[in-house]
């Protein structure tokens with residue numbers, strides 16, 4: 547049987563408002579990295595996080611690199627990161643000449659294990675990067691206490707979980723610096739883009755300098771340091787500004803799809819994300835665990851693909867990638883290995899039509915129940 551529809555794992559939600567803003571940026575001729583949309587987006591995003599500063603940047607990887615440089619991480623330093631994350635989290639550490647040290651995640655929330663973080667701290671440790679994986683906010687109060695106790699930086703990688711809350715605290719508001727991605731599969735997007743937010747004026751100033759080729763803010767075309775071109779354009783910020791206007795509507799639509807998945811999968815032997823009244827996840831790409839193992843996961847992925855539905859297996863553990871096999875890890879990271887074998891993400895977007903959603907849910911029920 548041939549599939550009657552094609553559903554990507556994610557789809558950007560672009561409305562008339564995004565088009566209107568882009569047209570207005572074009573009409574103004576401010577299409578490079580200055581302009582009213584850059585200012586508007588950066589101010590609004592900083593306000594949403596209650597931070598002194600927000601810098602828009604070219605992508606989430608650049609955001610991580612700038613965050614680390616803003617904390618003056620360099621050669622000889624170690625940074626503690628989870629192994630179960632997108633590869634950019636660890637790569638950014640290497641860009642600085644520092645070494646990532648990998649820790650395991652918790653069985654419950656799939657986020658970095660605080661006990662292991664403490665065990666991994668050495669006299670070279672300069673920072674922790676906590677990743678709020680697959681929309682789930684991590685235990686920020688414990689991590690903040692650990693970072694303060696050892697006098698090291700705490701960086702939040704919020705790429706997959708903007709606007710999630712745990713115990714009344716929103717992601718991106720506790721770290722010394724927090725980083726965001728606006729890639730096409732993210733909850734808000736401008737195609738390629740990112741942001742860094744911080745309350746520390748010195749970190750903010752260093753990141754601002756480095757974002758723009760290291761040009762001295764008081765002397766044009768004098769470059770006291772080697773910087774980067776990590777700026778984002780006014781056209782991209784025009785899209786982001788519209789996405790912020792539509793944020794609530796888009797999150798609600800994604801949340802409704804999450805509820806339908808939960809209903810469709812209820813009573814089945816699958817592992818869902820931890821849930822309790824103190825946690826509001828970010829409805830990014832619906833994650834679940836196929837606890838029967840990798841073969842069953844492959845057959846479900848295949849069945850859905852045959853019906854035109856794209857899915858994603860969880861990330862491959864970074865400590866097992868060729869360039870990181872010699873990196874220091876905190877033990878053998880058994881939970882990371884297990885989740886990587888069992889986990890998958892189902893398509894999620896606020897742009898899916900009602901008939902696409904109905905088709906998707908019917909096919910998911912069929913693939914999991916037969």
Ligand SMILES: Cc1ncc(COP(=O)(O)O)c(C=O)c1O
Nearest residue numbers: 605606607632634705727728729
């Ligand atoms: C956890 C995490 N960190 C960083 C990134 C990198 O973001 P970008 O693709 O915008 O460079 C991603 C993205 O895809 C991510 O999922």
